[in-house]
Amino acid sequence: MSGEPDPTDGRQTIFSLTPVFQKSLKTGRVAREDWLLRALHAQLAPREQEALSSAVELLNRVGDF
Template sequence: MDITDEVVSEAAAQAARDVWVVLSRLRRRLAALDGAGDLSPAQASVLARLDKHGPASASELAVAEQVRPQSMAKIVIALEEAGLVARHPDPADGRRQVVTLTGLGGERRLGDLRARQAWLARAMQERGTPEQLRAVITAMELLDEVAHT
């Protein structure tokens, strides 16, 4: 089995390995789509984080994205120059700046998300049967439950 020290069934161990491999491949495939246009994966990730979690300082973004503060500063500057984010003084600490998603940044993020979801829906419809699609829905319910434990 070799998953953990805990006893798990062979089916659960195989499912865990398969989910890990497939999600990794799928993440790379979705990241490679043209939906992000001229954005780097790091820039697209920052837009996604700001969209999901709201405003943050560049240092908070660096920690969350696991990059050096200097790298995040360059990412934020590029996004700001493209009009996708804006920096404002932090109301709680005027020495800090908070990065926020602009209207254009939100539109760009939403368009990118919709393009990737549309690609995935078309690809699954072309390759899967209705029964397989229902099985995916059921599997996603289980994975979502696992993610919230």
């Protein structure tokens, strides 16, 4: 993370992620998504996977409310 003074308000600091940290976040996210996908395929039957997919769609709809 790095920080620089806000050019319009010196009392504030604008923070940004360094390129190295951004890459680390992306790598971690990809690893977690890969793990979750493998776990879902290994532990859930196709019908259960479909049910989970439908449930996610419903949760997204509620979340958009």
